[in-house]
Amino acid sequence: MTEHLVVDAARRLVAEHPPASTPTEEFLGARFDAGLAWVHFPRGLGGLGVAPGLQGAADAVVEAAGGPNPFDLNPMGYGMAAPTVLAHGSPALHERLLRPLYTCEEIWCQLFSEPGAGSDLAGLATRAVRDGDGWRATGQKVWTSKAHEARWALLLARTDPDVPKHKGLTYFVLDMRDPGVEVRPLRQLTGDAEFNEVWLRDARLDDAWRLGDVGAGWKVAMTTLMNERTAIGGGSIERGSGSIGDALALWRSQPDPGLRDRIVTLFARADALRLTGMRHAAERGDGPAGPMGSLGKLVGAELNQAVYELCVDLLGTAGTRHPGYDGDPATHDTLTWKFLRSRANTIEGGTAEVLRGILAERVLGLPGDIRVDKDTPWREVPRG
Template sequence: MSTATTTTQVDAEDLRRRVRDLLAEHDPKTTDRLEFLRARFDAGLAWVHYPVGLGGLDAPRALQAVVDAELEAAGAPDNDPRRIGIGLGMAAPTILRFGTPEQHQRFLRPLWTGEEVWCQLFSEPGAGSDLAAAATRAVRDGDEWVVTGQKVWTSTAHTARWGILLARTDPDVPKHRGLSYFVCDMTAPGVEVRPLRQITGEAEFNEVFLSEVRLPDTLRLGEVGEGWKVAQTTLMNERVAIGGNAIPREGGMVGVVAQTWRERPELRTPELHQRLLRLWVEAEVMRLAGERLRQQLAAGHPGPEGSAMKLAFARLNQAISGLEVELLGEEGLRYDDWTMRRPEIVDFLGRNAGYRYLRAKGNSIEGGTSEILRNIIAERVLGLPAEPRVDKDVPWKDLPR
C-alpha cells in the first residue's frame, strides 16, 4: 500500500465519484444484494472513516452521510443495520482498535455485510451491574483457552455466529486486572443458548452456558489481563449506539404520541398536554445533544458522555411510553400479543402502545444500568469524588460472592 494512497484527503466530491463508479459496475437493480454489499465494502464505502482495505478510505467520519444519501437515492440495498447492530456498534470498533491485522481481515467484512451476526457475552447472573466481577473462567491450555461459565441477557445469541466475550484469566489479582477479552465461536462445542422470556412475551434475550469451550488464542483481542481496557471501548460505543442514534425532529417514540394527540382530540386533557410539551422539548434537546455527541465521535474515540445520552434515552423512553398509555386510556391497556417470538430486532414503532410501555422498562437495564451510568457521569464527566471502593486492591478470588 503506497503512502500516497493512505494520506490523500478524500472529500465529498471524491466520494460521490466513487459511488458513481460502484453503481456503474454493480447496478443495484441487477446485482445480487450480498454481492453489492461486498463490492461496497471493498470500494471503501462501508465505513469511510475506517482504514483503506477495511471498508474505508481514512476519510472524515462525517462524510459517511454523503455516501449513504447517494446510495439511498440510487435504490441500493443497505446492510440491515438494525439486525446487525451489535456487530456494527460494538464489535467492529473494538476489533478495529485492538485486533490484529489477521483479525481485521477475517471479521470486519462479513460483519459489515451482515453475513455473520454478533452478540455480546458480558453480563452474568452473579455479577449484577458489576461487570468487573465476572466469574466466567478462561484457562490456558497450550495455544487454546478453555472457557467455562454463564452469561445472561445476551441479545441475538440465538442467531449469532460470533460473540465478544469477557472472561477471567487470573483470579489471583484484583478484579479489573484479571480479565481478558475474546471472540467466541458461537458454534463451538460446549456453547448452549437458552431463551429468556420477557415481560412482552418475547424471547429477545438469552442466557448462554459455556461448558469447557475451547477457543484458540488467535481469537483473543488485546493482551492477556487487559480485558477491562478492551471492554471499555465496547461499552462506550454501545452507549452511543443505544442513546445517540441519528433521528429527525419528532422522530422516535415522541413522534408516535404527538401524532396520536393530533389525530385523536377526544383524548386530550390540559394535564396531558403539559406533559406532552415537556417531553417533546426534552426529546428535542436529547436529539440535538446526540448530534453533538456524534460530532465528538467523528473526531476520535467516544468518551463517557455517551453514558449521559444512554441514561437520558432510557428515562425519556419510559416517560413517553407511560404518557402514551395514559393518553389512550383503556385502549392503551390492551396487550394481547403474548406470542413466544425470538426476534432479531426490537421494533418499538411497529407495535402497539402496550408493547412500547412494557419493552421500555428494559431500557434502563440494557447497555449499562441507569445507576451505574449515573456514577460514570458523576465521576468522569462532572469530576465528583468517586464512591469508596473497598474491593479495589483485593484479589478477585478473595471477594465475597
C-alpha cells in the first residue's frame, strides 16, 4: 500500500467520524478498525500491514482535523504495551488487549523501576514465584506513571535469583485491580502526582498472560524500552510544532532582540530533530524499533529543557511565578508548568546518561562499559 492510499483512508475516517462531534472512544475505535492505529500492525489488530514510516501520513490527516492523540491519553499503552503485546503475546492476548488499549478504555502502566534498580534495571528485586498454574509477585516498584489510573501493567519480575541478573527475569501482564496491588502517589516538582510507588504483595499473575518465555524477560523488556524511546522521541512531523511552537508563539507576542540567537538556534535544533525522526521512520522499513530511537529521545529531552528555559527568560519576572502547585490540570497549559515538567525529560524513559551509553555502544560501535557483575548470579551481587 502506498502513502496516498493511507492518506485516503485517513481522510475517509475523519469525514465519516468528524473529531469535533464524535466521542473520543468512538473515534479511536473507528480508527483502530480502519487499520490506522499502528499502520504496521497486522490487519484486524489496528493496522494495515504496511511500513511504520507511513504512520506519519495518517497522523498528519487526523491531527489536522483535530483528532485525539492516543499517546497523550494512554502513553504507556500506545507507545510501549501495544508493540510488546504484539511481538510477544499470544493471539488471544492480541484480541483481548489491543483494541481497548487503543480506545483508552483500558489505561496501562509500566512496572519496571525500583528503589534499588533504576538505571540498572536488570538488578531489580521484585520476585515472582510459581503458584499452581500461575505466579505470585512480591516487591516494590517506583516512578510508575499512570498507575493510579491503570487497568493493566507491564511487569518485569525476577523468577530465578540463582543465574546472572539479565537471565533470571520474566515478563508478565498484571491486573492492577488485583487485591495484592497497592498504589501510592508521589508528588513531583509541578505539584502533580503523575507517577506513583506500587507495592505488590502476593499479587496474582496468570501464566497465560506471560509475555515471552520464562527467563526471557530481558529480551521482552528491550522491545518495550526501544519502543518507549522511539515513541517519546518521535516528535511531530509538522514544522514549528511542539515545544518550539510554544517558544515561537511567545516570541511573536513579546520579542527580545537580546535572545534572538537562542531562539534561532533552538528552532534549527528542533527542525533537525524533526527531519531526523522522519528519516529514521523511513529507514526503519518493516523492522522493529531499534537503538536509534534513543537518539530522538535524548535530543528531544534536552531540547525541551532548553526551549522552556528560553520561555521563562522571555517571560521576565512573570517567569518566576507559577499559578499553583496543587496539581490543578488547568495549570498544564502554562509555560511555567511546562518548564518545571521538562526537568523530568532527561530522567524518564531512560536517563540521558544511559541513552548516551546505548548510542555509543550500539550505534557507534564503541567499547562497552566494564560490567563486573554480568556473569555473577543475582543472589550473590551486593546490593545497598
